Amino acid sequence: xxxxxxxxxxxxxxxxxxxxxxxxxxxxxxxxxxxxxxxxxxxxxxxxxxxxxxxxxxxxxxxxxxxxxxxxxxxxxxxxxxx
Amino acid sequence: xxxxxxxxxxxxxxxxxxxxxxxxxxxxxxxxxxxxxxxxxxxxxxxxxxxxxxxxxxxxxxxxxxxxxxxxxxxxxxxxxxx
Amino acid sequence: xxxxxxxxxxxxxxxxxxxxxxxxxxxxxxxxxxxxxxxxxxxxxxxxxxxxxxxxxxxxxxxxxxxxxxxxxxxxxxxxxxxxxxxxxxxxxxxxxxxxxxxxxxxxxxxxxxxxxxxxxxxxxxxxxxxxxxxxxxxxxxxxxxxxxxx
Amino acid sequence: xxxxxxxxxxxxxxxxxxxxxxxxxxxxxxxxxxxxxxxxxxxxxxxxxxxxxxxxxxxxxxxxxxxxxxxxxxxxxxxxxxxxxxxxxxxxxxxxxxxxxxxxxxxxxxxxxxxxxxxxxxxxxxxxxxxxxxxxxxxxxxxxxxxxxxx
Numbered sequence: 067x068x069x070x071x072x073x074x075x076x077x078x079x080x081x082x083x084x085x086x087x088x089x090x091x092x093x094x095x096x097x098x099x100x101x102x103x104x105x106x107x108x109x110x111x112x113x114x115x116x117x118x119x120x121x122x123x124x125x126x127x128x129x130x131x132x133x134x135x136x137x138x139x140x141x142x143x144x145x146x147x148x149x
Numbered sequence: 150x151x152x153x154x155x156x157x158x159x160x161x162x163x164x165x166x167x168x169x170x171x172x173x174x175x176x177x178x179x180x181x182x183x184x185x186x187x188x189x190x191x192x193x194x195x196x197x198x199x200x201x202x203x204x205x206x207x208x209x210x211x212x213x214x215x216x217x218x219x220x221x222x223x224x225x226x227x228x229x230x231x232x
Numbered sequence: 233x234x235x236x237x238x239x240x241x242x243x244x245x246x247x248x249x250x251x252x253x254x255x256x257x258x259x260x261x262x263x264x265x266x267x268x269x270x271x272x273x274x275x276x277x278x279x280x281x282x283x284x285x286x287x288x289x290x291x292x293x294x295x296x297x298x299x300x301x302x303x304x305x306x307x308x309x310x311x312x313x314x315x316x317x318x319x320x321x322x323x324x325x326x327x328x329x330x331x332x333x334x335x336x337x338x339x340x341x342x343x344x345x346x347x348x349x350x351x352x353x354x355x356x357x358x359x360x361x362x363x364x365x366x367x368x369x370x371x372x373x374x375x376x377x378x379x380x381x382x383x
Numbered sequence: 384x385x386x387x388x389x390x391x392x393x394x395x396x397x398x399x400x401x402x403x404x405x406x407x408x409x410x411x412x413x414x415x416x417x418x419x420x421x422x423x424x425x426x427x428x429x430x431x432x433x434x435x436x437x438x439x440x441x442x443x444x445x446x447x448x449x450x451x452x453x454x455x456x457x458x459x460x461x462x463x464x465x466x467x468x469x470x471x472x473x474x475x476x477x478x479x480x481x482x483x484x485x486x487x488x489x490x491x492x493x494x495x496x497x498x499x500x501x502x503x504x505x506x507x508x509x510x511x512x513x514x515x516x517x518x519x520x521x522x523x524x525x526x527x528x529x530x531x532x533x534x
Binding site for chain 3 (some may be wrong): 399
């Protein structure tokens with residue numbers, strides 16, 4: 067699965083995109099965030115609290131308890147500030 | 150006093166502007182309309198019913214019972230349709 | 233110059249540029265252009281107005297808008313005379329720091345132009361002409377600004 | 384093309400012309416331009432986005448606007464990259480027979496661009512940079528379109 071990071075999420079992780087092989091018990095976006103939080107201090111810093119993070123599954127806004135299903139691409143980012 | 154007519158009021162009267170010397174008993178816009186209605190058939194046709202007429206006194210929207218006071222200019226016209 | 237009543241066409245982009253050039257406090261520019269529609273085979277529209285009162289009336293509405301919203305600039309042009317289908321009739325530009333003020337002020341000004349500025353439209357068709365009648369929904373639109381702000 | 388995400392500046396007048404040229408059923412054209420304000424000594428703004436999702440997300444909002452209002456045309460351009468004070472960020476043009484539809488659709492699209500389209504702004508100042516935080520009043524503005532129409 068491709069995982070993308072934007073804005074300060076990208077900056078804090080020092081990474082804009084990575085490809086992960088997820089264990090089968092990671093089924094929802096929240097479980098993916100928990101899985102990522104365990105990868106190291108910068109991940110723990112970003113994914114330790116999800117209150118100011120948003121996400122998209124296959125390029126559509128999604129909620130934390132949404133099933134990842136056969137998603138190809140998940141993105142994590144702060145609330146959007148365009149316009 | 151200068152009296153102005155616009156749109157179909159002007160067309161029906163065949164006149165866009167005239168100067169009138171009003172008798173002293175004509176004090177309000179409604180009294181002016183009644184006075185005008187008595188001037189002939191085309192005036193009676195326009196000023197016989199005031200429901201679809203508007204007016205301005207000295208270039209400000211006014212109501213029929215407003216006092217003419219020392220007005221220099223009164224205008225009669227249909228509801229506006231600009232924009 | 234904020235308000236013009238003229239026969240000539242206008243250039244909305246040039247007007248917006250003149251209003252905002254060099255300004256770095258403007259975050260939102262709303263431009264409204266009204267145009268002649270060829271509804272029901274209309275061949276032309278002739279706009280008549282009340283010289284003197286028109287400018288004064290519009291200036292009063294501009295002052296009311298400026299008192300109600302923090303506007304960095306306002307520009308209004310209203311054409312008169314004979315206009316064909318597709319031609320521009322009216323321009324309203326509002327500039328402000330934030331979009332809500334610019335949008336609301338532009339709508340307010342259009343609603344008051346429609347219901348208070350002394351213009352009258354006559355429509356020409358193949359077989360004659362008729363004076364346009366005032367619309368109840370324009371009066372409703374203007375009336376909403378008299379109640380307390382909605383947001 | 385209805386939606387563009389690009390580094391290059393845009394010409395609002397040329398876009399409005401392309402959208403409306405030859406049309407005689409359009410009575411109202413609303414153009415919204417968002418610009419960079421030099422608040423608090425801001426020296427530049429850098430806009431990042433999510434390629435692919437941005438275009439899809441905006442297209443969903445355009446489709447929602449077209450389902451809700453009778454629109455003759457919609458054009459949206461959003462810039463990305465580094466922009467200085469006074470520069471244009473975003474363009475929304477809506478064209479309709481009547482002004483209410485054009486105004487409401489333009490506001491709707493701006494509210495959704497602000498709160499749903501995946502763009503992120505970083506502000507540069509003399510002494511550093513900071514990511515812009517989302518504003519509660521933008522969320523409130525977007526939320527009003529979820530309740531039944533007000534007028």
